[in-house]
Amino acid sequence: MNTDDLIDRLATDLRPVKPWRPGPKAAGWLTGAVLYVAVLALVMPGRGGTGGAGLSFWLPQLAALATGVLAGVAAFASAVPAYPKHVLVWPAVAALLWLTTLAAGAPWETEAIVAAQHEWRCVSFILAGGAPLVAASAAMLRGAAPLAPRVTAAFAALAVGALTNLGACLSLPHASHAVTLAWHGGAVLVLVAACAPAARFVLGPTRSSPGAARASTDRSTPSRPR
Amino acid sequence: MPERLSPSDDLGRLMHAAQQGDSAAYVELLRTITARIRRIVRRQRGFAGAADVEDLVQDVLLSVHAVRATYDPTRPFVPWLLAIVRHRLADAARRYARAAGREVRIDEDDVTFAELATNEGSEAAGDAEALRAAVRALPQGQRQAIELLKLEGRSLREAAAICGTSEGALKVATHRALATLRRTLGTNRS
Numbered sequence: 169m170n171t172d173d174l175i176d177r178l179a180t181d182l183r184p185v186k187p188w189r190p191g192p193k194a195a196g197w198l199t200g201a202v203l204y205v206a207v208l209a210l211v212m213p214g215r216g217g218t219g220g221a222g223l224s225f226w227l228p229q230l231a232a233l234a235t236g237v238l239a240g241v242a243a244f245a246s247a248v249p250a251y252p253k254h255v256l257v258w259p260a261v262a263a264l265l266w267l268t269t270l271a272a273g274a275p276w277e278t279e280a281i282v283a284a285q286h287e288w289r290c291v292s293f294i295l296a297g298g299a300p301l302v303a304a305s306a307a308m309l310r311g312a313a314p315l316a317p318r319v320t321a322a323f324a325a326l327a328v329g330a331l332t333n334l335g336a337c338l339s340l341p342h343a344s345h346a347v348t349l350a351w352h353g354g355a356v357l358v359l360v361a362a363c364a365p366a367a368r369f370v371l372g373p374t375r376s377s378p379g380a381a382r383a384s385t386d387r388s389t390p391s392r393p394r
Numbered sequence: 395m396p397e398r399l400s401p402s403d404d405l406g407r408l409m410h411a412a413q414q415g416d417s418a419a420y421v422e423l424l425r426t427i428t429a430r431i432r433r434i435v436r437r438q439r440g441f442a443g444a445a446d447v448e449d450l451v452q453d454v455l456l457s458v459h460a461v462r463a464t465y466d467p468t469r470p471f472v473p474w475l476l477a478i479v480r481h482r483l484a485d486a487a488r489r490y491a492r493a494a495g496r497e498v499r500i501d502e503d504d505v506t507f508a509e510l511a512t513n514e515g516s517e518a519a520g521d522a523e524a525l526r527a528a529v530r531a532l533p534q535g536q537r538q539a540i541e542l543l544k545l546e547g548r549s550l551r552e553a554a555a556i557c558g559t560s561e562g563a564l565k566v567a568t569h570r571a572l573a574t575l576r577r578t579l580g581t582n583r584s
Binding site for chain 2: 182184313
């Protein structure tokens with residue numbers, strides 16, 4: 169198909185589109201995600217007992233919340249071409265702060281980390297509990313067809329991981345920050361590592377529009393400059 | 395990318411109209427930006443052939459079409475478009491690098507051997523009329539041996555039974571017939 173034919177075809181299939189704004193989309197997703205995690209944390213049978221927790225407990229939680237919110241905003245902002253690059257910096261700073269508050273809170277205790285078998289509940293909270301949030305973000309981001317889907321998906325997964333980690337920590341508070349860092353951090357890394365490579369197939373730009381995908385398949389015929 | 399396409403207000407207005415389903419505005423927009431995209435692609439990928447350049451241009455147009463909902467009419471159009479071009483060029487470069495890593499370049503082999511004598515020999519062997527005449531000129535025993543064994547493809551035992559001779563005698567007759575044919579046809583290949 170030559171380029172003029174392609175243009176005609178794209179124009180023939182043209183349908184009105186609703187403008188895709190990252191701000192309202194991110195706000196909607198984050199609101200839903202926070203409510204979902206709160207409900208999940210309340211429903212999950214936990215140990216409770218955050219009433220007497222001090223700053224050393226709440227500081228990492230606040231940092232995780234900031235990471236989740238900023239990563240969510242970054243995921244939706246990065247789906248739009250020519251987005252401001254600083255939106256990717258803020259979640260990275262928040263994640264660094266989160267890790268720092270956890271790492272500075274307690275010495276590394278390998279034996280305690282290995283012995284903390286009950287942490288599998290937290291891991292399943294983050295991974296299985298986060299799956300619907302990942303699916304929801306993917307469904308919303310497909311409308312934008314991000315040009316760099318892996319970056320978008322990595323930030324979306326980081327947002328999901330940080331928020332579900334927060335829910336897990338509130339539901340099942342831990343005495344040791346090292347245990348939280350190893351198990352929760354590992355689960356968040358797994359989530360990001362799983363979502364980023366898959367994003368190419370789920371969020372790829374030409375897959376969001378049936379018309380574009382159809383035209384794309386028609387390009388198997390040699391093209392000629394006009 | 396320093397390329398300045400045209401006053402972004404015009405392009406932005408066209409894209410805004412396209413977002414609302416205006417096909418004519420969309421065609422005008424795509425035709426306007428296609429020439430400029432082609433120029434950018436040619437400049438960035440000077441080594442690419444015309445077909446490759448056109449593939450990249452079409453790739454960009456498909457991306458513009460797929461993500462047209464993300465254009466915000468309150469913002470300039472050109473940076474939005476150039477971001478798409480930049481991403482598609484980077485994707486193409488990655489595809490090219492991956493393909494280059496998998497492919498092995500080999501020299502093209504000749505369809506036939508370059509030696510003249512080899513080709514002439516094959517042409518001579520293809521002269522069927524001369525071969526038929528040479529076979530007809532063979533003595534009766536040799537001709538029959540050739541016809542049964544080489545032309546009809548019978549086994550040595552079958553041919554010997556038909557001729558009423560031994561297999562050994564038939565082998566000798568065949569050998570002599572082939573030698574005569576080589577001499578007659580002027581070839582001397584073993």
